[in-house]
Amino acid sequence: MVSLASSPTTGTRRPAAAVSADATSISRTAMPTNPSPQLPVLETQASASSAPRREGIPAPVELDEAGRAELAQHSERLETASPLEIIRWAAETYGDGLCMATAFGPEGCVILHFLAQVRPETYVFNLDTGYQFQETLDTRDRIAEKYGIEVELRRPELSVADYEAANGGPVYKTDPNRCCFDRKIRVLHQSVVGHTAWMSGIRRDQSEHRAGAPVVGWDKKFGLVKISPLANWTKKDVWALIVKEDIPYIPLHDQGYTSIGCWPCTVANTFSDDERAGRWSGTGKTECGLHTAD
Numbered sequence: 001m002v003s004l005a006s007s008p009t010t011g012t013r014r015p016a017a018a019v020s021a022d023a024t025s026i027s028r029t030a031m032p033t034n035p036s037p038q039l040p041v042l043e044t045q046a047s048a049s050s051a052p053r054r055e056g057i058p059a060p061v062e063l064d065e066a067g068r069a070e071l072a073q074h075s076e077r078l079e080t081a082s083p084l085e086i087i088r089w090a091a092e093t094y095g096d097g098l099c100m101a102t103a104f105g106p107e108g109c110v111i112l113h114f115l116a117q118v119r120p121e122t123y124v125f126n127l128d129t130g131y132q133f134q135e136t137l138d139t140r141d142r143i144a145e146k147y148g149i150e151v152e153l154r155r156p157e158l159s160v161a162d163y164e165a166a167n168g169g170p171v172y173k174t175d176p177n178r179c180c181f182d183r184k185i186r187v188l189h190q191s192v193v194g195h196t197a198w199m200s201g202i203r204r205d206q207s208e209h210r211a212g213a214p215v216v217g218w219d220k221k222f223g224l225v226k227i228s229p230l231a232n233w234t235k236k237d238v239w240a241l242i243v244k245e246d247i248p249y250i251p252l253h254d255q256g257y258t259s260i261g262c263w264p265c266t267v268a269n270t271f272s273d274d275e276r277a278g279r280w281s282g283t284g285k286t287e288c289g290l291h292t293a294d
């Protein structure tokens with residue numbers, strides 16, 4: 001299988017960002033044309049957040065009141081919709097503006113299964129930190145074979161060797177938050193340029209932090225509408241569909257790994273009901289930052 005990896009610094013697939021970190025009023029007129037009259041109002045105001053900004057990272061973007069109200073209406077209406085219906089709505093509403101990030105977790109693979117039926121040309125990418133399990137990368141190829149969806153591997157500017165050399169060793173050992181920021185968050189910001197909405201595989205029953213996730217909401221960190229088609233699904237729902245439809249998944253799940261990220265920060269989890277307990281085990285860290293507000 002040919003790798004579709006591309007450097008975020010050299011890739012030319014997406015247009016330049018329409019969101020300026022320093023703009024006080026941000027127009028989305030440069031975004032892809034939305035085919036649906038249901039497009040939420042996307043006039044936004046730069047966030048008043050006082051959180052420290054990192055070089056090259058846009059400031060958080062607040063959605064105005066009308067936009068927030070419109071997204072809340074969509075979310076409420078879709079609360080009882082099936083994942084396929086939610087994904088279809090997202091594809092029809094945002095068109096080329098829709099994208100998806102996946103780490104090939106069971107939820108992501110289920111969304112890809114549905115997306116293949118609705119809009120397989122949707123831009124889907126994986127944050128390839130350089131620390132992923134080979135089994136994860138192999139799953140990308142199995143998804144491509146089954147569904148024809150070629151998930152693009154998006155990599156940080158520095159290779160693992162150069163990053164560790166520049167920092168005196170593995171940063172995941174000394175400052176995992178910074179490592180996640182450099183090798184995931186920064187790359188996600190680069191990957192979503194030119195898009196208006198992204199889909200995530202989060203479920204409300206995964207953790208306390210995710211319990212309040214709306215089906216459709218505003219992600220101010222990335223300045224995107226965020227759609228969570230599986231918000232109302234359970235772990236059992238996800239695995240039942242995987243078995244029924246023979247959806248590819250990372251085989252490490254059969255060895256006790258309940259949640260899989262980078263290999264240095266993931267262990268098998270056979271003694272806890274918390275399915276994310278095997279991530280950053282013993283550090284107190286529970287999220288990489290993709291799904292947190294700040």
Ligand code: SF4
Nearest residue numbers: 172176179180262265
């Ligand atoms: S999960 Fe671990 S190795 Fe991966 S980016 Fe975060 S800290 Fe680094």
